[in-house]
Amino acid sequence: MRVLYDLLIEPFSAPFMQRALLEVLLLAVPGGVLGSWIVLRRLAFYTHAAGTAAFPGLVVAGPWGLPPQLTALACGLGLAGGLSGLTRTRRVDLDAAIGLGLVLALAIGVILASDLYESGSGVDRLLFGTLIGLGTTDVWLTAGLALVALGANVALRRPWLAGGFDPASARSLGVRARMGDWLLLALIALAVVAALEAVGALLVAVIFVLPAATARLVFVRLTALQLASVGLAAAEGVAGLWLARRLDIGPGPALAMIGGALFAVTAGMRALPRQVAAAPSAPGARA
Amino acid sequence: MTAAPVVAVRRLSGGYVAGDGALVDVNFEVWPGQVIAVLAPNGGGKTTLFRALLGELPFSSGEIELPHRPAYVPQTERSRLDFPVSALDVALMGAYGRTPWYRRLSSADREVGRAALDRVGLADRSRSPFGTLSGGQRQRVLIARALVQEAPVILLDEPLSGVDRVSATHIEEIFADLSAEGRALLIATHDIAQARRSDRVLCLARGQVAFGPPDVTLSTDVLRRTYGAELIVLDESTAVAVDHHAH
Numbered sequence: 259m260r261v262l263y264d265l266l267i268e269p270f271s272a273p274f275m276q277r278a279l280l281e282v283l284l285l286a287v288p289g290g291v292l293g294s295w296i297v298l299r300r301l302a303f304y305t306h307a308a309g310t311a312a313f314p315g316l317v318v319a320g321p322w323g324l325p326p327q328l329t330a331l332a333c334g335l336g337l338a339g340g341l342s343g344l345t346r347t348r349r350v351d352l353d354a355a356i357g358l359g360l361v362l363a364l365a366i367g368v369i370l371a372s373d374l375y376e377s378g379s380g381v382d383r384l385l386f387g388t389l390i391g392l393g394t395t396d397v398w399l400t401a402g403l404a405l406v407a408l409g410a411n412v413a414l415r416r417p418w419l420a421g422g423f424d425p426a427s428a429r430s431l432g433v434r435a436r437m438g439d440w441l442l443l444a445l446i447a448l449a450v451v452a453a454l455e456a457v458g459a460l461l462v463a464v465i466f467v468l469p470a471a472t473a474r475l476v477f478v479r480l481t482a483l484q485l486a487s488v489g490l491a492a493a494e495g496v497a498g499l500w501l502a503r504r505l506d507i508g509p510g511p512a513l514a515m516i517g518g519a520l521f522a523v524t525a526g527m528r529a530l531p532r533q534v535a536a537a538p539s540a541p542g543a544r545a
Numbered sequence: 546m547t548a549a550p551v552v553a554v555r556r557l558s559g560g561y562v563a564g565d566g567a568l569v570d571v572n573f574e575v576w577p578g579q580v581i582a583v584l585a586p587n588g589g590g591k592t593t594l595f596r597a598l599l600g601e602l603p604f605s606s607g608e609i610e611l612p613h614r615p616a617y618v619p620q621t622e623r624s625r626l627d628f629p630v631s632a633l634d635v636a637l638m639g640a641y642g643r644t645p646w647y648r649r650l651s652s653a654d655r656e657v658g659r660a661a662l663d664r665v666g667l668a669d670r671s672r673s674p675f676g677t678l679s680g681g682q683r684q685r686v687l688i689a690r691a692l693v694q695e696a697p698v699i700l701l702d703e704p705l706s707g708v709d710r711v712s713a714t715h716i717e718e719i720f721a722d723l724s725a726e727g728r729a730l731l732i733a734t735h736d737i738a739q740a741r742r743s744d745r746v747l748c749l750a751r752g753q754v755a756f757g758p759p760d761v762t763l764s765t766d767v768l769r770r771t772y773g774a775e776l777i778v779l780d781e782s783t784a785v786a787v788d789h790h791a792h
Contacts, residue, residue, distance in 0.1 A: 430599050
C-alpha cells in the first residue's frame with residue numbers, strides 16, 4: 259500500500275500540485291466542450307495559431323507592466339478579428355490566413371524578445387507551461403472560462419451546428435452563422451489564454467485538440483463526443499501532471515506525450531477491425 | 546389563387562463583385578402553387594439569383610418583392626457528411642430561425658420535424674446519421690428541413706442531380722404535393738425534360754433569355770441562346786444540356 263501511495267498519491271500532496279490538479283480538472287471542461295467544436299469545425303490549426311499568436315503579447319507584458327493574460331488575449335482576439343476580415347470575401351483560404359497570422363506572430367515575438375525587450379524565464383514558462391507558477395487567479399480564470407464555455411455551448415449550439423454542417427445554407431435558416439463563427443474564434447482565443455500557465459502557449463492543442471480528436475474516433479453523437487472529451491481531457495490532465503512531477507518536466511510536454519500516445523493507440527485499435535475484415539480469407543478456407 | 550405574387554423580381558441586375566454583371570435585367574413573377582424551372586448553364590446566374598432572393602447578395606439595381614423568407618434546399622454534396630447530426634437533427638434545423646437562442650426547440654417543432662420526415666418517406670430513418678444515408682435520401686432530408694421552415698417559397702438547387710431513379714420519382718411526387726397545397730417552388734435544373742413538366746420556365750444566361758410557359762419557352766432557339774455550346778439537340782423536340790459539374 260505504501261508503495262502505491264508513494265507512487266500515485268504522494269506526487270499530488272504539495273499545495274502547488276493540488277492547485278495544478280484543480281486547474282487541469284477545470285480546464286478539462288472547456289477542453290472537452292470547446293475541443294469538440296474545434297475538431298468538428300476543423301479549427302485545430304487555428305487553435306495552435308491562437309496559442310502562438312500570444313507570443314508577442316507575453317514578451318511585452320512584463321516591460322509594459324500588464325498582466326500577460328491581457329496582452330495574450332489582445333493578440334488572440336487580433337488574430338480572430340483579422341481572420342474573420344480576411345476570409346469574409348472567401349478570396350483568402352482560412353488555412354492560408356492562419357498560416358500568415360502564425361508566421362507574423364512568431365516573427366514579431368522573436369524580434370521583440372531578442373532586440374527590444376529582455377525576455378526572461380517568465381516568457382519561457384508561459385510558452386511551455388509550468389506547475390509551480392500556477393496561482394489562485396489562474397484557477398479562478400479557468401473556472402470562469404469553464405462556465406463561459408458551457409454557456410456558449412448552449413446559446414451558440416445552433417449556429418455552430420448549422421454553420422458547420424453546411425455554411426452556404428446556414429443563413430437561409432435564419433441562423434446568424436457568421437456571428438457564431440466569430441464568437442467561436444474569440445472563445446478559443448480566450449480559452450487559450452486561460453490555459454497558458456498550465457500547458458503553455460505553444461502546446462494548447464494538447465488540451466483543446468487531442469482529447470476531442472481521440473474521442474471523435476469512437477463517438478458519433480455530439481453530446482456523447484463532448485462528455486467523452488471532457489472525461490478524457492480530465493484523465494489525460496491528471497496523468498500528465500503525475501508524469502510531469504515524476505520526470506520533473508513541464509506539464510505541457512507531459513500531457514502532449516500521454517495525449518499523443520492515447521490518440522495513436524485509439525486510432526490503431528479503430529483501424530485494426532477494418533484491416534481484419536478487409537484481409538483475404540486464408541487459403542483453403544473456402545470449400 | 547391569391548391576388549398577389551409570392552415572388553416579384555423587376556429589372557434585377559447585380560453580381561458578387563460590383564460591375565461583374567452575373568445577372569442583368571431579370572424580370573419574373575411567381576404565384577402560389579407554381580413550379581418554376583430555372584435553366585442556366587454553369588455560371589449563368591442561377592446561384593446568383595438564388596442568393597439575391599435569399600437576401601445574401603446586394604444587387605446593383607432593380608427590386609425583389611418577397612414577403613416571406615424563402616426556404617433553400619442546397620445540393621446535398623455541399624453538406625458535411627461526417628458531421629454528428631441525424632436526419633431528424635437536420636430536419637429540425639428548419640425551426641432554428643423561429644426559436645430564440647435561450648429556448649429549447651419546442652415539442653411542437655419536434656413533431657413538425659418528424660412529420661416532415663414522414664412526408665418525404667424517411668420516418669424510419671429519423672435517428673440515422675445524415676452521412677450514412679444515400680444521396681436521394683439526403684436530398685429528401687434537406688427537403689424535409691425546408692418543410693419545417695414552413696416557407697411559402699422553396700428554392701431548390703438541382704434537387705435531382707445525382708439522385709437515384711426511385712428517389713427522383715419520390716421527390717417529384719413531393720413537389721406535386723407541395724404545389725397542390727399552394728407552395729411555390731423555384732427549381733434550378735439542367736434537366737430539360739423536368740423543365741417541361743413545370744408551370745413556368747426561366748432561362749438565364751447572365752441576362753434573362755426567356756420566361757414563360759414551357760411549351761412556348763423551351764424552343765430550340767431559346768435553349769441555344771441559354772446554353773450555347775453546352776446544348777446538344779437530339780431532334781426537334783429533344784435537347785440535352787451538358788452539365789460539366791454533374792457528380
